[in-house]
Amino acid sequence: MLVIGLMSGTSYDAVDAAAAELRLDGDRLTLRPLGMVSASYDAGLRASLAAALPPAAVPLAEVCRLDTGIGRAFAAAAVRANREVCAERAELVASHGQTVFHWAEGGRVHGTLQLGQPAWIAEATGLPVVADFRARDVAAGGQGAPLVSLVDLLWLRGRPGRPVALNIGGIANVTAPDGTAFDTGPGCALLDAAVREFSGGRLAYDADGALAARGEVDGRLLHRLLGEPYYALPAPKTTGKEVFHAGYLRSAGLLDGARTEDVLATLTMLTARTIADAVRAVGATEVVASGGGMRNPVLAGTLRELLAEIPVRASDELGLPAAAKEAYAFAVLGFLTAHGLPATDPRSTGARHPSVLGSLTPGTAGFRWPAPAEYPPQRLVVETPERATANGTPVGSR
Structure with missing residues (x-):
């Protein structure tokens, strides 16, 4: 068909x-x-x-x-x-x-x-x-x-170790071979919202992560963001832009005079860190990644650095663009x-x-x-x- x-x-x-x-x-x-x-x-x-x-x-x-x-x-x-x-x-x-x-x-x-x-x-x-x-x-x-977790389970079945499927869209999600699947938190949602807010709506996203690449991660702000209760919930769980939107940034104080590049660098690290934590939690030995977030070289590079011991490969390598x-x-x-x-x-x-x-x-x-x-x-x-x-x-x- x-x-x-x-x-x-x-x-x-x-x-x-x-x-x-x-x-x-x-x-x-x-x-x-x-x-x-x-x-x-x-x-x-x-x-x-x-x-x-x-x-x-x-x-x-x-x-x-x-x-x-x-x-x-x-x-x-x-x-x-x-x-x-x-x-x-x-x-x-x-x-x-x-x-x-x-x-x-x-x-x-x-x-x-x-x-x-x-x-x-x-x-x-x-x-x-x-x-x-x-x-x-x-x-x-x-x-x-x-x-799409069922598709991931059928597709990656038989690969050695514990291959985990990852998709980074506005929200990021993972699927592990034992059927565990959940949204890890924001993919590009907060990054895109911050870019729109800081640019007054002129820009929709941080093209190639260029702005984030010029910034510095604010450790204290990152620590505060990682305290979001969603991350501690057990799977199965799901979230969306009902939580991670521009208002979330305002309530966290990210839009109050902070340098644009530093906010984006911190949010990039937040996305990469929450994904990496989730990948380790399910015991991944390999990550097969897809979604628009993988086209952001700064985000993809940060994720690979955090998962240095776990290979991250694009789904293209297995036949799906x-x-x-x-x-x-x-x-x-x-x-x-x-x-x-x-x-x-x-x-x-x-x-x-x-x-x-x-x-x-x-x-x-x-x-x-x-x-x-x-x-x-x-x-x-x-x-x-x-x-x-x-x-x-x-x-x-x-």
Whole structure:
């Protein structure tokens, strides 16, 4: 089945559309990455989204406008991916949508909201769409995150030692081979918020970590930030921009006359330190990293320094492009849903049981469900271009 996975993370800068050919053969699920397109939100939509995120109070009219605007943006990305990567052969779209609120209180998640109405995607592409993945896990008592942990578990199974998957987006998360998975804390969320505050909204992020590289870590401030109670909570746990936003910076006194470069250097160390602490806590012998945070050389370099004895390699080395790994993961989740298979591991999310995720919006011709699979896959094999060519199957181009 040829599936397009759509993803926009907590940095809400762009919609990634990754196309994959997926095959289920016994206990093995094979993923052949075909390529991706990435489409930035237009400036107006991104500004509206930023203004609507917690702790802002938002009228329902604005929620409706955002749901429509984000849905159209996801639809446009899907159309491009189907045309440019799939030669109009895609069979299914799996859309994560845009998380705008994750209702976590007292160590439990009570609800979650992703915008990006899938009807716009189905109308634009003519394809069936699986969307709203997180809600079912939350309804089953889970955290609804990290939701791609099952993909990580299947993908890294069989590697020597204890390989740990790491994704650094707005929020960072890890998945260990025993199923332990959780958000470590802020990835780029506080860094991005600080840059926007200090630049008066002119800059959205610290490009290449250039500002942080010119700063000095404030040890006392770092110590105070590390006292955040979230870090001491046991797994499974999840957090988001409901906690780590500009108001968090203000309450911590980071915006009161401090030098921009020093604040960013300190926040970079905070992100790297909390990730490193989490990686050591789960006994990692290897880190396979992805997400936009890995494109920040200062953050990635600081993390590697803190984990000097533990190799940190980009997911590209194992066949999944770091920039599109989560979009590919949602293509897998959509494929599992289409085949009636659960796409969660209760060890990772804390749910009472595994769940078949998402809801279906039919395409122009409706949707013919594949024959239900007899049992879920036990491993995920990523077919690299070299392996695909060896098998006589040319890989699609971007």
